[in-house]
Amino acid sequence: MEKSKPPQLYKQYFIDKNDERKTLFEKLVKLFPIKKGIYPGSFVHITPSFFIPEMTYIDADKRISKFFEETTLLSYIEENKHYKESPSVRGIQADYSTNLPIEKASFDIMFSFYAGFISQSCKNFLKKNAILVCNNSHGDASLAAIDPDYKLIGVITFNDQEYQISQEELTSFFIKKDGSSIDKEKVKRTMTGEKFTKTPYAYIFQRY
Ligand SMILES: C[S@@+](CC[C@H](N)C(=O)[O-])C[C@H]1O[C@@H](n2cnc3c(N)ncnc32)[C@H](O)[C@@H]1O
Structure with missing residues (x-):
């Protein structure tokens, strides 16, 4: 059977x-038992659905409905x-900081990449002990x-086109250059991450 073409926006971006x-x-x-994920500010970055059976994507961009x-x-x-189940994919065109009809405390993982303060606005979607993967x-x-x-339970580095997860020496992260x-x-006002002595690609947190 002929292979499906990638969706045009996913291919382009x-x-x-x-x-x-x-x-x-x-x-x-x-590394983690993940079956159900949520990705606020995803745009059309659907790569998690290749690995996580049930995914919810949220983005304010008008193009994502279609x-x-x-x-x-x-x-x-x-x-x-890369899993046995049939994929479940939900795309919601909305501002993730508003009150959305999404089940609270039900997701195993949440992603926050380049799209604002998702760790704060969307915290309640995560189950207890669930994972937040977040960049700065x-x-x-x-x-x-x-x-x-x-x-903080881990960091993700990106070197030579390869992502690596490390869960060691975590106390050496989030140390500011000026101490x-x-x-x-200031972070909220400027929407810019603090500058730390070590700058991994992203961080892995666990929700209490
Ligand atoms: C730079 S893109 C990043 C897309 C994707 N996370 C990635 O890593 O490639 C930022 C996206 O976040 C979305 N965004 C920013 N603030 C948002 C909000 N409050 N609610 C929903 N989407 C938001 C934008 O519409 C945009 O598509």
């Missing part, structure tokens, strides 16, 4: 830019998935680091 991040999601599902309605999307994911591009990792609802503590109000 992720495949053609060599930014699918497949090995990142592959390594996460090997993208997630395309019938060819599911067949493309079906052909590229807009300061979301800086906020999660000082949030008592989260505990001061994280300025929460």
